[in-house]
Amino acid sequence: MYRIAFFSIYAHGHTNPTLPVVRELTCRGHQVRYYSFAPFREKIQAAGAQFVPCDSYLPPAPPDLERRVGRDFAALVEMITQTLLAMDGPVGRDLAQFQPHCVVSDSLCFWGKLWAAKLACPYVCSTTTFAFNRHTAKLMKQTPGQFLRLLAGRGRIRRCMAQLCQAGYPVKGLLSLIENDGYTDTIVYTSREFQPLADTFSSRYAFIGPSVPELTHAPRSGGDRQIYISLGTVNNRSRSFYRACLEALRSWEGVRAVLSLGGGCRPEELGDVPPNVQVLPQVDQLAVLSQSDAFLSHCGMNSVSESLYLGVPLVLFPQQEEQGMVARRVQELGAGVPLPAPTPAAIHQALSLVLADPAFQHSAQHISEGFRAAGGYRRGADKILEAAMGSAPLP
Known part of the structure; x- marks a missing residue:
């Protein structure tokens, strides 16, 4: 010992x-x-x-x-x-x-x-x-x-x-x-x-x-596509960003979303939340990702690694340079797209692209296989x- x-x-x-x-x-x-x-x-x-x-x-x-x-x-x-x-x-x-x-x-x-x-x-x-x-x-x-x-x-x-x-x-x-x-x-x-x-x-x-424990979560269910949104646990107080996400998701047929605030603010501070969005202070990220089809992320290394380990492509919204380096690598390998601006239109467009093009999911799955090996x-x-x-x- x-x-x-x-x-x-x-x-x-x-x-x-x-x-x-x-x-x-x-x-x-x-x-x-x-x-x-x-x-x-x-x-x-x-x-x-x-x-x-x-x-x-x-x-x-x-x-x-x-x-x-x-x-x-x-x-x-x-x-x-x-x-x-x-x-x-x-x-x-x-x-x-x-x-x-x-x-x-x-x-x-x-x-x-x-x-x-x-x-x-x-x-x-x-x-x-x-x-x-x-x-x-x-x-x-x-x-x-x-x-x-x-x-x-x-x-x-x-x-x-x-x-x-x-x-x-x-x-x-x-x-x-x-x-x-x-x-x-x-x-x-x-x-x-x-x-x-x-x-x-x-x-x-x-x-x-990635150092990911064995998962006991059920595989993704059919039906609506799920989007997960999180800015992590540090730079996560942008209420304007969260509100823009809610507007981008509002009335989006066939899509549901989980928005994790990470302790950055309270759900009631965001105003009217559409019925297809669940806003939570914190989540079990692996559990949510295991049911998700796309992840709008701040591109922290841990979050990106967990997403790609589960074969989930990303919309990339880094908040600092280290995260920017991670985001560029995801984009280079074809597993995500950058978010050009934190506006409802840009958010909707980027998420739509990742959900619609199977090439992103294929690239994420390829990286996942390398992670697991x-x-x-x-x-x-x-x-x-x-x-x-x-x-x-x-x-």
Whole structure:
């Protein structure tokens, strides 16, 4: 039996894909301790892991957090640095006492990577977005405003790196934290086919496909076509967008829809809801997608992966650049179309195109087959255990 420590950032999209892997490890008899945050406690414990709360180490969230997400990288680095320095004593001592045979941490969770180095412990990077290196970095299309913000934030990032060095962490620079070298064991929750420039990554990168648990949902029923709409759990407060969706769907014969607000606002704030639309604060996304024929999505990696895993084509409405990169890949592979404007007419036209042309569904199904062949959470667990074999197992 091995002891395995998991770390992730405060984000559903970065935590959820790891949970089937955790469940597989605990089902095989290994001990997992997951350092995370209160919203994920129940899910982590349900996967069989020991939950260690880290909420008290988070810095206060700025009032404009939603605006900054995906736009102010320096603010993200500052938040991660402050969290790591606050955790350094208590969590570091707990981790040293646990004596893990392997540390698994999210690609943005710098503290897991740095603690693994401090403990001279095998390390596996968990990458819930596309894998990142100097080649894929060139695919990130920045607006002039984003580029200026990045330049303006360079001094703040350098100060963060200096703080980490002063605290005893062997930091060479930001790039050394966010980019794995060719010798770092890395799990990527997509297939080699879906990963852009996959041939630029070494064999230490395991492209395992989406980490989706076995589904017990019934197959899609006949009758009306179903559309699912969601902007995820972060940038989801656009009431004007939701109202435009309701108008696009109003009186659309033979089509029903599920609109998930993700906690961004309340259903009653949207006014008159047509009878063919169900507006809900939150949904079981896999269950809804299993009954859907098209998904209008913000293009978060987790949402897109679940949609394509189930063979559901997309209308693409990214809210930040990382999501834009995912959207472009979906479009390149023929499994979706971009939404040119958040207006009722544009929404209706884009959804109509995806529903009417079987080529989109065929492309989504082809990607799904590649995802399923990649190995999923079982292969992810195998990769972690291979890394842990460098340490002696428990008796």
